[in-house]
Amino acid sequence: MSLALPKQGAALKHTITIEGLNKSYSEQAGAGTGELHYIIKDVDLVIKGGEFFILLGPSGCGKSTLLNMIAGFISKTGGKLRLGGAEIDKPGRDRAVVFQQADSSLFPWLTVSQNVEFGLKMKKVPKSDRRAVSEQYIELVGLTGHGDKFPRELSGGMKQRVQLARVLANDPEILLMDEPFGALDAMTRRTMQKELVRVWRQTGKTVVFVTHDIQEAILLGGRIGIMSPGPSSKISHIYDIPLSYPREVSEAEFYKYHSRIQAHFDE
């Protein structure tokens, strides 16, 4: 398996186009009136293939809802949501989700290598090929030498790396990441952020990354979409972050973006 950057045609095929997207629930419980309650309303957004796009917003605004709609786990109630030319109406192998808690996604009875190889086994990839791919990704996330360990023998940061290696081994075009480093200590978090940027630059995959941490958003994102507080949340602003990687919080330019974005949440 190669880690080459995608061609331009592939970039178009993996562009996510969102137009007037809604997710609403009808309030029926208790004394509910049956009125529609919009979590997100009229969301317009284009995420280009190969982009590192951040969804940033306060707790409860609907970031996970939007990410899960792109994943195909939650259905829309209005508008358009396309990947390339096709409407997203179910999960697909072209998209993979990385959650905040690796514990809930790793199989505790399988070793690191077996966890990473699991998806390939399901696809009936021969054993020797599976092993070669898992070794490649275990190395990529910095876990060489830990392949025979079980999840219970790993730290939280190591488990999160296994989750990332497993997702990458399945070779999805789009990584959907829901606060994947939110449960990690500050040092491990910074290491993982740097590794993710390295993997993204090496593979050219599309990354959609949810966070409510402004600093994390600016450290990672090529563009940052700010979601307004819910209900009826939408993308209120988009920032281009043209800073080169690796980024440092101490840089003057970094601080400039931080203050500008922080102002949205101080209003």
Ligand SMILES: Nc1ncnc2c1ncn2[C@@H]1O[C@H](COP(=O)(O)OP(=O)(O)OP(=O)(O)O)[C@@H](O)[C@H]1O
């Ligand atoms: N099945 C559901 N029925 C009704 N409301 C829901 C449902 N799922 C989520 N919500 C509501 O939608 C809103 C957005 O939730 P969501 O988890 O998408 O927000 P978030 O921005 O990811 O939050 P956080 O940063 O705290 O994880 C919340 O107010 C939540 O209560």
